[in-house]
Amino acid sequence: MRRLIGLLTIFVYAFMHLPIIVIIIFSFSKGEILSLPIPGWTLDWYRQAINDERLRAGLLNSLKVATVATIVASILGTLGAYAVQRYRFFGRQTFRAAVVIPILLPGIITGVAMLTFFAATDIPLGLLTVMIGHATFGFPVIFNTMAARLSRLPRSLEEAAADLGANPVQAFWRVGLPSIRTALMAGALLAFTLSFDEIIVTIFLTGNQNTLPMEIWARLRFGMTPEINATVTIILLVSGLLVVLSQRLTRE
Amino acid sequence: MSSAASKRLGFWISFLPPFGWMTVFYLVPLGALLMYAFMRHEYVHVIREFTWENFRQAFTNIGYRNTLIRTLWIANLVTLIDTLLALPVAYFLAFRAGRWKQPLMILVLLPLWSSYLVRVFAWRIILGYNGILNGVLVHTGLLHEPSTLFLYNKFSVVLTLCYIWLPFMILPLTTAFERLPVKLLEASADLGATPFRTLRRVTIPLIMPGLLAGGLSVFSLTMGDYITPSLIGGAGDILIGNLVASEFGVAANWPLGSAFAGVVLVLLFALMAGLSRKGVLENL
Numbered sequence: 001m002r003r004l005i006g007l008l009t010i011f012v013y014a015f016m017h018l019p020i021i022v023i024i025i026f027s028f029s030k031g032e033i034l035s036l037p038i039p040g041w042t043l044d045w046y047r048q049a050i051n052d053e054r055l056r057a058g059l060l061n062s063l064k065v066a067t068v069a070t071i072v073a074s075i076l077g078t079l080g081a082y083a084v085q086r087y088r089f090f091g092r093q094t095f096r097a098a099v100v101i102p103i104l105l106p107g108i109i110t111g112v113a114m115l116t117f118f119a120a121t122d123i124p125l126g127l128l129t130v131m132i133g134h135a136t137f138g139f140p141v142i143f144n145t146m147a148a149r150l151s152r153l154p155r156s157l158e159e160a161a162a163d164l165g166a167n168p169v170q171a172f173w174r175v176g177l178p179s180i181r182t183a184l185m186a187g188a189l190l191a192f193t194l195s196f197d198e199i200i201v202t203i204f205l206t207g208n209q210n211t212l213p214m215e216i217w218a219r220l221r222f223g224m225t226p227e228i229n230a231t232v233t234i235i236l237l238v239s240g241l242l243v244v245l246s247q248r249l250t251r252e
Numbered sequence: 253m254s255s256a257a258s259k260r261l262g263f264w265i266s267f268l269p270p271f272g273w274m275t276v277f278y279l280v281p282l283g284a285l286l287m288y289a290f291m292r293h294e295y296v297h298v299i300r301e302f303t304w305e306n307f308r309q310a311f312t313n314i315g316y317r318n319t320l321i322r323t324l325w326i327a328n329l330v331t332l333i334d335t336l337l338a339l340p341v342a343y344f345l346a347f348r349a350g351r352w353k354q355p356l357m358i359l360v361l362l363p364l365w366s367s368y369l370v371r372v373f374a375w376r377i378i379l380g381y382n383g384i385l386n387g388v389l390v391h392t393g394l395l396h397e398p399s400t401l402f403l404y405n406k407f408s409v410v411l412t413l414c415y416i417w418l419p420f421m422i423l424p425l426t427t428a429f430e431r432l433p434v435k436l437l438e439a440s441a442d443l444g445a446t447p448f449r450t451l452r453r454v455t456i457p458l459i460m461p462g463l464l465a466g467g468l469s470v471f472s473l474t475m476g477d478y479i480t481p482s483l484i485g486g487a488g489d490i491l492i493g494n495l496v497a498s499e500f501g502v503a504a505n506w507p508l509g510s511a512f513a514g515v516v517l518v519l520l521f522a523l524m525a526g527l528s529r530k531g532v533l534e535n536l
Contacts, residue, residue: 005348008340013356015337016363016418019374022384026377036387080270087263095271097528102278104468105520106476108493109285110278112500112513116288117281136277139270162255168262193365199479204500216369220483224373232370239365243358 020236027229045230055231058215065127065211066195069134073191076135077142078184082172085150086158100144102137107200110137115204126207133201138191145187145250149180186249189242282517288510296504306511316495320515323492326406327474330413331421331467337414338421338466345422346429357426364419372480375412379403379484404486412484417473421466428462464527472520492516 030040049055083089084096102110114133118125157179161171177184199213206214216228289306292299310316341360349356363371378384379402386398402408432455440450478493492512499509 002348005340005344009344012337012341012418013359015415017359019371019378019415020363020366022374022377023370033382036384036391076270076273079266083263083266083270087267089263089267098279099270099274101524104472104524105517106472106493108476108478108496109282109513109517112496112509113281113285114277115500116284116506116510117277120284132277136273139273143270167258169265172262197365197368199369200476203497213367213369216367217479220369220373224370224377228370232367236362236366240362243361243365247354247358247361 023229024233024236027226027233029226032226045226046234049227049230049234052227054210054215055212055227058210058212061127061209062196062212065130065134066192068131069138069195070188070192072131072135073138073142074184074188076139077187077191078146078177078180080139080143081146081150082176085147086155096147100140103140107137107198108204111201111204114201118205124207125205127209129205129207130202130211133205134195134198137198137201138195141191141194142184142187145183145190146180149183153179182249186246189246189249193239193242285510285517286514288507289514291507291510293505293507298506306508307514309508310511310515316512319490319495320492322489323475326410326413326491327471329410330417330474331470333410333414334418334421334470335463335467337418338425341422342425342429345426346432360419360422360426368416369479372412372416372483375408375415375484376403379408379411403484404489406485406489409481409485409489412480413474413477416477416480417470420469420473424462424466424469425459428459431462432458468523468527471523475516475520 025038027045028041028043029038030042030044031038080095080099084092084099110133114129114136115125118129123129153176158171158176161175162168166174197213198211199217202211202214203217210218212231216231219225219228288298290302290304292301292303292305310320345353345356345360376383380386381398381400381403383398383402385402386395389395390398436454436458437450440454441447445453475491476493478491478497481489481491481494492515496509496512496516499505499512503509
């Protein structure tokens with residue numbers, strides 16, 4: 001039984017990582033067509049990816065969107081978690097349940113719902129509407145991490161601050177926030193990466209400016225090209241470092 | 253300022269911004285979507301008149317109805333397969349991984365942090381006619397010539413969906429196993445229960461909230477996916493998400509698209525309402 005579970009685990013891990021390994025290997029392959037056998041090795045695709053104007057423009061837009069969305073989501077998520085964990089109010093449980101809906105419902109629902117809303121209110125589509133969309137599903141991500149951390153944090157710290165004459169804002173800024181900073185950073189990292197990789201909501205909410213996943217999506221319809229493999233391998237390396245970092249942060 | 257007044261101020265400062273944002277940018281848009289679903293569509297115009305027509309079409313048109321049934325069927329199948337794949341991994345991570353646990357957890361998270369689009373597309377490189385699987389099978393002599401049976405069909409769609417959403421099942425299930433009081437399992441064994449009976453009567457009920465939480469995520473994500481069928485599936489393998497996307501895109505019939513989205517929305521809300529009473533939502 002024990003060996004069977006071990007073997008199954010190895011099998012599932014292989015299944016989970018085979019596609020990523022394939023992408024990484026082909027990003028170094030000389031061949032333009034992604035099939036076996038591999039004709040030889042090259043770094044040319046990396047050179048092409050780095051020098052590709054449209055990929056660079058997409059990357060820049062993605063970084064803009066993810067940064068703004070993460071900042072907005074961090075503020076909303078932290079405030080919301082604070083309200084739920086530190087105050088008893090009418091509808092608290094309903095609020096708690098409602099907040100996580102954007103990550104429970106599939107992206108396509110969020111996407112088309114916001115599209116109809118922006119159309120009805122005559123708000124033009126563009127990077128701003130994408131940012132609003134991404135902030136909306138980033139909010140519950142940060143809310144969850146923060147609510148979990150706050151529930152383990154003794155309230156007495158902030159009460160002591162209040163007894164010593166701090167107002168709620170000071171108590172939060174000087175005492176509450178420093179003790180939840182690592183959770184906030186971990187949540188923000190996750191929200192940032194989710195936004196950076198998001199495609200479904202973006203498809204419906206973007207105007208004529210492409211994010212990086214949108215640029216990749218536009219090219220994928222004509223088939224995978226080796227420079228996309230190279231782009232993704234670079235992203236994978238960066239996000240790998242971010243996962244390790246966020247794991248360190250949440251372990252504290 | 254009195255302490256009570258300052259406390260009240262603190263509450264409103266922390267409550268109003270998230271509440272306001274959620275209302276304006278999420279709940280109102282969901283309402284707008286549902287309103288569109290009851291509006292009339294003529295040529296490319298939306299006419300603000302109440303009608304059931306969109307829902308009638310969604311359920312009576314044979315193509316639409318089959319797509320809805322196919323989506324439900326595939327979402328169930330993917331959830332079931334991911335449960336079976338995740339169980340041994342979650343058990344291993346919680347009880348057997350030891351000092352390897354941290355790196356193994358990172359390996360579960362890593363795919364979630366890397367391009368969803370490309371991970372879907374990678375299966376085309378693996379399963380295609382010139383793909384890696386065919387290359388290996390022909391090279392080892394198991395096949396005489398490459399097979400077209402692996403790609404652009406239900407098999408490849410289900411396989412890819414299982415692959416893409418698997419981490420969403422492993423994570424809550426691992427947490428559930430970690431919280432499992434091992435003493436209860438020992439007690440059950442001490443009282444003479446067979447391992448199978450312990451599993452059925454003690455282990456499974458205790459990990460159920462985590463299992464249902466993961467299942468809800470996988471089911472919901474599959475119900476809304478349309479990238480996978482459009483990259484990996486054949487013409488007959490589209491899901492309800494493809495219908496939504498095309499009505500909001502090239503077909504430009506927003507009321508009908510809203511009706512499809514509305515069906516998904518109501519289904520998932522009903523599922524969430526049913527599961528929230530079992531404490532599932534806290535396990536996400």
